[in-house]
Amino acid sequence: MSLDTPSVKPHDRLKGALANDLDAVGELIRTRMASEHAPRIPEVTAHLVDAGGKRVRPMLTLAAARLCGYDGPYHVHLAATVEFIHTATLLHDDVVDGSEQRRGRPAANLLWDNKSSVLVGDYLFARSFQLMTEAGRLDVLKVLSNASAVIAEGEVLQLTAAQNLATTEDIYLQVVRGKTAALFSAATQVGGMIADAPVEVVQALYTYGDALGISFQIADDILDFAGDTAKTGKNVGDDFRERKLTLPLIKLIASGGDADRDFWVRTIEKGKQQDGDLDHVLTLFEKHGALDAAREDALAWSVKAKTALDAVPQGDLTDMLRDLADYVVSRLN
C-alpha cells in the first residue's frame, strides 16, 4: 500500500482511476443481460450484478489494457465478458454447492430455483462469447475459451478431490487455477492483447494474474482457519467441516505422518466429525506450523505477481496492481 494514502485500499484506488471505463462496463452488462423473450434472465442476473461484488476481474482487464496504452473501445467488451463468465460460474457454483447466500443476499438458486440458475448461467456464458466475438480478435477468443475450459475442469476436479486424502499440492494448484487464477490471468492477458502489447508484456500480464489469483486463493483458504469471523463473515473451519482439502489442510496432513492418520480418515474421508475435532485441528496447526508454511506460499506467489510487473509499462495503474498483490496477503497479518 502506498504511503501517502494508507487508508485507501488499492482496489478502491483502481476503481477511482478506472471510473469511466467501469461505468461503460456496467452499462454494457445491463444492456446485454436483457432478454427480449425471457424476463426471468435479467431478474436473476440483476439480483447478482446489483448486489455489487468487487468487480476485480473486469478491473484487471481494464487496467492491463490502459497501462499498455490502449485507447479503443473493446477493453470494455472484454471486461464485461470476463464479468459475465464470472457471474455464470457463480450461478452454477451455488447450485453445485447448494449455497444459501451470495454477496450478502439469498442465493439465486433459493430465490428462484436450481433450474433457473443453471439455465441463466448458460445464457450468460453464451452472451459472454457473443460479446467476445464483437472485439473481432480470434487470439483473445482462444484465451477466454481456454480459460472457460480450465475453470470447468478445475470445478470438476474439486468435486472429485473433496474428501480424498490423497490430494496433493499439485492437484490443489490445478483446482485453484480453475477456481480463481484462470480467469484472473485471462483477464489481464486479454487486456494486454487488445492493446497489441509485445508478447513478453502479454506474458508478464498473464503471470501477474495467475500468481495474484493463486495468492488470493491461498490467503482465503488460510483465513478459513485463522480469520477473524467478524472481518471475514465466515465461520472458522468451514472448509474442514465441508471436508475440502485446501492447502493448509494438505500441508497439515502431510506433516503429521502416520500419527494423525486415523484422525484424518475419520474426519475427512468418512466425514464422521464430532465436538472438539476442529479444536484438535487448530492445535495441530500450532504444533506443525502448517498455517505458516501456507502463508509463506501465499507470500511467494504475491512476490511473483509483483515481480512480473517489472516487465510491463510503469505508471500509476502498474503501482496499484503491485499494491493489490500486497493487499491480498496483507489480510494474513
Add this chain to the structure above:
Amino acid sequence: MSLDTPSVKPHDRLKGALANDLDAVGELIRTRMASEHAPRIPEVTAHLVDAGGKRVRPMLTLAAARLCGYDGPYHVHLAATVEFIHTATLLHDDVVDGSEQRRGRPAANLLWDNKSSVLVGDYLFARSFQLMTEAGRLDVLKVLSNASAVIAEGEVLQLTAAQNLATTEDIYLQVVRGKTAALFSAATQVGGMIADAPVEVVQALYTYGDALGISFQIADDILDFAGDTAKTGKNVGDDFRERKLTLPLIKLIASGGDADRDFWVRTIEKGKQQDGDLDHVLTLFEKHGALDAAREDALAWSVKAKTALDAVPQGDLTDMLRDLADYVVSRLN
C-alpha cells in the same frame, strides 16, 4: 424417401454418404472430451456419447459443407462443436427436468450427480468454443454463440411458460427455436459458411435447418398425444401430465373457448389432475380437430424446409436432406 431404396431411412443414407467425415468427427469428439486432470469429465461425456444418439446435427453441418463443395478439414471441427453444444445442453436439461433416462440409459445426473452434470456440461460448452476458434472464422463464431444464447433463452422461456395458459403459438415457436431449431439452423448455416458459399445459399441452408427443426419438434409434440407407445418409447400424454403447453395443447385450449376453461385451469394451471382427465383431453382433440391443425403446421414447415433447398447446389446430399424433411413428418401418418 426415394423410390429405389424405400426401406432405408434418409438419416441412414446420410450416415452412409458421410461415413468418413463422421468417423473423423467421432475421433475428434473422443480426443477433445478428454481431460488431463479430471477423469470424471470423459466418464460422464462418454456415457452420453457412447450411447449413440443419431448425430443428426453434426450430419447437417457435414452435409451442408459437402454439398457446397467444401474440401477443407474444418467442417469436422464445426460438426464436433455442434455435437458438443448439443451434449452440454442434454446434460443440463436432464438436471433441469430431473430426468431419469437419456438415450435408453440412466441419465448422468442419476449415475453421478447433478453437480457433475452441471460442471461437465460447462466443460463441454467451453470445449465447443475452443474447437470453434480453431476453424479461424469469426463469422462462424458469431453464428454459434448466437445459437447458444437462443438455446439458453428458449429453455428459460420454457421454464416460465410451463403451466401458463396465456402461452401463445408465438411463444411456443420461440421455445421450439431454442430447444431444437436454433442448433439445427446454425448447424446447416455454418456448413455453408465454412465452404464460402454465396450469401443466398447460406441463408437458404439456415432456413432449411430452422424449418426442419420446427417441423421435427411439432411432430414430436403431436406424437406425445397421438403416437404409438411401442414405436416412440414414450407414454401418451406425458406433456399434458407435465403441464407443458405444446402446440397441440395451445391450439386445443384456444379452440375450446370459455366452455373448457375451468378444465384447463384445474389441470394445467393448478395441476390438479385426476383419472379420466387425459381421456377427456383426447376426446377434445377429436372434437376440435386440434391435432390435425398442428399436423398441418408441421407439414407446412416441412415444405418450407424442402423449398429452401431449391436455392442450394443440387446433388445426392441435397436429395437426402429433402427426404429427411419428408421423413420427419412421415411419422405422423
